[in-house]
Amino acid sequence: MEDDKLIIRGIEFKSRLWVGTGKYKDFEETARAVEASGSDVVTVAVRRVNITDRKSPNLLDYLDPKRYKILPNTAGCYTVEDALRYARLAREAGVSDMIKLEVIGDEKTLFPDNIGLLKATEILAKEGFIVFPYTNDDPVIAKKLEDAGAAAVMPLGAPIGSGLGIRNPYNIRIILEAAKVPIIVDAGVGTASDATVAMELGCDAVLINTAIAGAKDPISMAEAMKYAVIAGRLAYKAGRIPKKLYATASSPLEGMLV
Amino acid sequence: MTMKIKLNGQDYNTEKETLLELLSELGIMPERVAVELNLCVIRRADLAKQKIQDGDVVEIINFVGGGI
Numbered sequence: 001m002e003d004d005k006l007i008i009r010g011i012e013f014k015s016r017l018w019v020g021t022g023k024y025k026d027f028e029e030t031a032r033a034v035e036a037s038g039s040d041v042v043t044v045a046v047r048r049v050n051i052t053d054r055k056s057p058n059l060l061d062y063l064d065p066k067r068y069k070i071l072p073n074t075a076g077c078y079t080v081e082d083a084l085r086y087a088r089l090a091r092e093a094g095v096s097d098m099i100k101l102e103v104i105g106d107e108k109t110l111f112p113d114n115i116g117l118l119k120a121t122e123i124l125a126k127e128g129f130i131v132f133p134y135t136n137d138d139p140v141i142a143k144k145l146e147d148a149g150a151a152a153v154m155p156l157g158a159p160i161g162s163g164l165g166i167r168n169p170y171n172i173r174i175i176l177e178a179a180k181v182p183i184i185v186d187a188g189v190g191t192a193s194d195a196t197v198a199m200e201l202g203c204d205a206v207l208i209n210t211a212i213a214g215a216k217d218p219i220s221m222a223e224a225m226k227y228a229v230i231a232g233r234l235a236y237k238a239g240r241i242p243k244k245l246y247a248t249a250s251s252p253l254e255g256m257l258v
Numbered sequence: 259m260t261m262k263i264k265l266n267g268q269d270y271n272t273e274k275e276t277l278l279e280l281l282s283e284l285g286i287m288p289e290r291v292a293v294e295l296n297l298c299v300i301r302r303a304d305l306a307k308q309k310i311q312d313g314d315v316v317e318i319i320n321f322v323g324g325g326i
């Protein structure tokens with residue numbers, strides 16, 4: 001696996017598992033889960049500094065930006081203008097041009113507004129951002145995002161936080177077939193096998209938050225996800241056997257006592 | 259002279275002249291945040307020379323736990 005590194009726009013990623021930092025009990029638990037996941041990429045959200053309680057701890061005190069690639073998101077943005085505003089602030093607050101771009105279109109499903117997403121991708125790519133747009137599992141929009149300058153495309157496996165797994169593996173396969181940029185499944189993973197499925201399909205990486213943070217034991221689940229992603233990647237590279245309806249004996253018939 | 263500004267959505271009075279001084283008054287390290295003045299992102303290097311005026315709208319953001 002050493003020579004199987006994911007490289008996007010010249011940035012080398014050691015891990016094909018990317019993890020979110022939301023929903024943990026505290027920063028201590030966040031740091032332990034990230035460590036157990038073996039990931040070197042963490043997503044973060046952009047929010048107002050708490051000016052009334054200035055002593056409150058900072059996430060980056062627990063996740064050293066020298067050790068982890070900090071990938072800010074535009075979560076919570078429902079318009080192109082808001083997403084651009086958050087992205088530009090994130091770039092100034094952070095250390096890189098990477099942005100996980102979200103333009104949400106619906107509160108209940110948190111499905112993306114793909115029209116807004118496409119516009120924002122185009123604008124931010126022109127401004128020199130390394131854009132990772134979160135989108136549906138739609139091959140047409142995935143291609144359009146790539147053409148608009150996305151550095152990688154991040155289709156959902158299922159709604160954010162739903163844990164429903166990869167709902168449409170066939171669409172993911174079609175997206176993968178056409179893509180010239182990396183495809184990273186973003187959202188929907190519920191347990192380790194879901195992450196493996198995504199990787200077995202040929203996805204370049206998987207981003208997971210709720211499935212780890214919401215597990216009864218987040219640290220163990222983080223470790224499970226680490227192995228699940230490695231297993232899926234190895235299986236994909238190894239090339240699975242075709243599915244068949246009937247049995248094929250794996251022991252020889254020759255030499256039987258007949 | 260005391261200036262009335264809007265800071266992260268709240269009314270705030272300050273006598274500080276620049277954004278960098280304001281951050282220092284708030285006990286915030288500039289390396290960990292980004293500052294927006296009247297909807298424009300201010301580069302970290304410019305915080306020391308960016309003057310605050312009465313009625314300014316200032317937003318100071320940082321990174322918090324978040325996923326997707």
